[in-house]
Amino acid sequence: MKAVVLRSxxxxxxxxxxxxxxxxxxxxxxxxxxxxxxxxxxxxxxxxATKIFVNLAVKNLDQSIEFFTRLGFAFNPQFTDETATCMIVSEDIFVMLLTEAKFKTFTPKEICDATKSTEVLVCLSSESREKVDEMVRKAVAAGGTTYNEPQDHGFMYGHGFQDLDGHIWELIYMEPGAAG
Known part of the structure; x- marks a missing residue:
């Protein structure tokens, strides 16, 4: 899948x-x-509402778009070109997947190799334990990997995966009322 080129x-x-x-x-x-x-x-x-834009460097934008599409995420073509895409997580949460060259224009620091070091943990809530497991299965089927076993704390259940670039994505389900 090719990234949508809006303008050059x-x-x-x-x-x-x-x-x-x-x-x-x-x-x-x-x-x-x-x-x-x-x-x-x-x-x-x-x-x-405050919106959050998580910015992640990726080695191959097209492969990352394909990977996250297979997990069920959609992308905003209005903010997509050959160097970046805006993945929609929810009404107020977005992930900007940026080519490494594009990412470097935003920071004077070296880009972390997420396969060797942890730069950030992205954690998303899920509707149920089954949805947590379903997303991990989809991620593995799309080429991602798991890095640990599911964690069941009774009131909270979690599991996660690493995407194609090694970024860690945690998924949790919390029993209603447990956070309050």
Whole structure:
């Protein structure tokens, strides 16, 4: 599966003496999306929910898109090009899968080799124990691996997998009322 190419026009901007390539159209779309979210929340008299964007470096964007598609995730084509994609986890949670070259434009630090070191643990809640196990099975079938056995603590059940780049994804189910 190929990443959707939205536009190839790039403009250069200077930030702290370093040159960064920005997709001006993408920036405008993101800005417009946030403005629409804020206006929608304001029209209802509510504050916009905080959204989280987890950014992960990937070695092969097309393979990562295929992997996560097989797990049931969808992608926002509005924020997808040959260097990045926006994976939709929920209404307020997104994972930006970025090629290593693109990821390097956001940090002066070295990119962690997630197959050798742990940079981050991504943990998602699931609707049931069965959904936890189902997602792990899908991940393994799509080329991911497990790194430990399921953990059953009675009130909480968890298991996880490593994606194609070695990032760890924890999945948990917590009995209703256990967190409160």
């Amino acid at each position: 026009r790039l403009e250069r901007a200077v930030d702290s003496g370093r040159f960064y390539a920005y997709r001006i159209d993408s920036v405008r779309r993101i800005h417009g999306w946030f403005v629409a979210q804020i206006q929608r929340a304001d029209s209802k008299g509510k504050k916009m």
